[in-house]
Amino acid sequence: MGFKTGDFPPVDLETFLDKPLRERLKALALHWVQSGFGSPKMIPATYVVKLLFLHVLAGTALATWTSGAGPFWDVGNWWDEPIVYQKLVLWTVFLEAFGVAGSWGPIAGKFKPMTGGVLFWARPGTIRLRPWRRVPFTGGDRRTAFDVVLYLAFLASLLAAVLLPGVPSASLSAVLPDNTAGLVAPALLIALYVLNGLRDKTIFLAARGEQYLPSLVFFAVLPFGDLIIAAKLLICAVWIGAGVSKFGLHFTNVVPPMVSNSPCVPAKWLKRAHYRDFPRDIRPSGLATFMAHVGGTTVEIITPLVLLFSTNHWLTLAGVALMVVFHLFITSTFPLAVPLEWNILFGYLAIFLFLGFPAWDGYGVGDMSSPWLTAAIVAALAFFPVLGNLRPDLVSFLPSMRQYAGNWASALWVFAPGAEEKLNSLPHRPTENQVDQLRAMGYPPVVAEITMQQTIAWRSMHSQGRGLFSVLLKNVPDLDRRTVREAEFACNSLIGFNFGDGHLHDEDLIRAVQSRVGFAPGEWLVVWVESQAIHSKVQRYKVIDAALGVIERGTWKVSDAVAAQPWLPDGPIPLDVTWAREPDPAVRTTA
Incomplete structure (x- = not known):
């Protein structure tokens, strides 16, 4: 592996994609053991540069300069300054919410462009995923102009909180009487955080609201x-x-x-x-x-x-x-x-x-x-x-x-030959399918395809991957000729973010895409599994046809999944089907 040259799987480009799926999984999983994704060293170097300059240097420079605690290179002067701590938290939230922190770049499946976030969430018409159906005024799955304004106001309020000086705090002065910098009081920011999250859970999770929102509440009220x-x-x-x-x-x-x-x-x-x-x-x-x-x-x-x-x-x-x-x-x-x-x-x-x-x-x-x-x-x-x-x-x-x-909710997407192309017709989407992004960067089609298949081999190396592939082998007799995608990567190109949360590509996303694109029965199948409950020994899966909805539910034992090899040489692990939809003879599925 060189700085610009990756470590590509040692396979025959002319014949590899014609092999059965399990043979491909084995070859790619064995390659992953020694080489991982095989990215050239310039890829992690790019992340290091981004981290150092955009997060560490820019963040500390802004936090210290606007708080009177600089210069930023004099760490001993500001490392324990309360307002600098607050502003570094806020700067991190801004980068996450903008889309240039977590789930950014090629390691997260964003090749061209490498940023999701703002390209999706500041664009009307893109897919919006509400967290709870019962919350009033959150219906629908289409981003409106109101949603865009709300999101941009959130970003602006984050920047303002970083750039503006602190406000006086009697409680801080009582403890640190020589401190004149004050503290950040982000009351409006909290409201925008919550409102954005109620309208679109993707933004809330991308901004890591489960951790940073409590911090802001503490900043505001304690x-x-x-x-x-x-x-x-x-x-x-x-x-x-x-x-x-x-x-x-x-x-x-x-x-x-x-x-x-x-x-x-x-x-x-x-x-x-x-x-x-x-x-x-x-x-x-x-x-x-x-x-x-x-x-x-x-x-x-x-x-x-x-x-x-x-x-x-x-x-x-x-x-x-x-x-x-x-x-x-x-x-x-x-x-x-x-x-x-x-x-x-x-x-x-x-x-x-x-x-x-x-x-x-x-x-x-x-x-x-x-x-x-x-x-x-x-x-x-x-x-x-x-x-x-x-x-x-x-x-x-x-x-x-x-x-x-x-222990993640996870999924695999399965497309009939040529059906994946339909996703590229999704209106207002600022990206194409990842395999097409790679082709646009100059990758030969077969190299682009094998690169993306490395992600499903990665999934097979985790416990839930063996269960998901077992469900596929049971339900899709022509699996070897279909296209299989890792849903965490694939949904990135549809909503601009994923951090490994299967709840971002469950039935809500599938329905939203289906209403815009219109797959025929059998063209797009999803095998989806929920996380294991702490008191349970099983994981609960479902098979979803984009056109028909859920067509099967069942469970598998986690112990069976972890006992299997990633490529399932002994066949699928045991599955317990708890419900299956009766076939409709009037519906002809694409196979």
């Missing part, structure tokens, strides 16, 4: 001391929630393909060590299990608890250092949703909150102004993670705090 303690509770809720979500069988399957895709792990032997017996058995090895549940689960649960209650400087320093290294490691792997800005910000937040305002200086959990306030904040922060783990169908995996857990 006195300074309580604000800092509440922020500590919030970041620990994120860490601990993510750690708890890694219990079970899914997460071990996440680590090996993530490490394999890391440009910072150049040694192929180390990548192979995360698999049991490459190339015969590429299920996770003991090393992968250790990395997942010691380096991941244990660190994310134990370390935040230590940080919350420690009154020892050196223990706190060690805990902060561990969490910074944790986030730097995730950043170094360039995961497919590329949440790089989020990870860098969280590393800084750990330093600011627990070293800048340590528990022994009056910022411990027991120092909040009221124990009832502490209880209310803890309950509020725990509500969606608890509900989302018990009823994942009701809550996105992001508010459920299941980042990187491997």
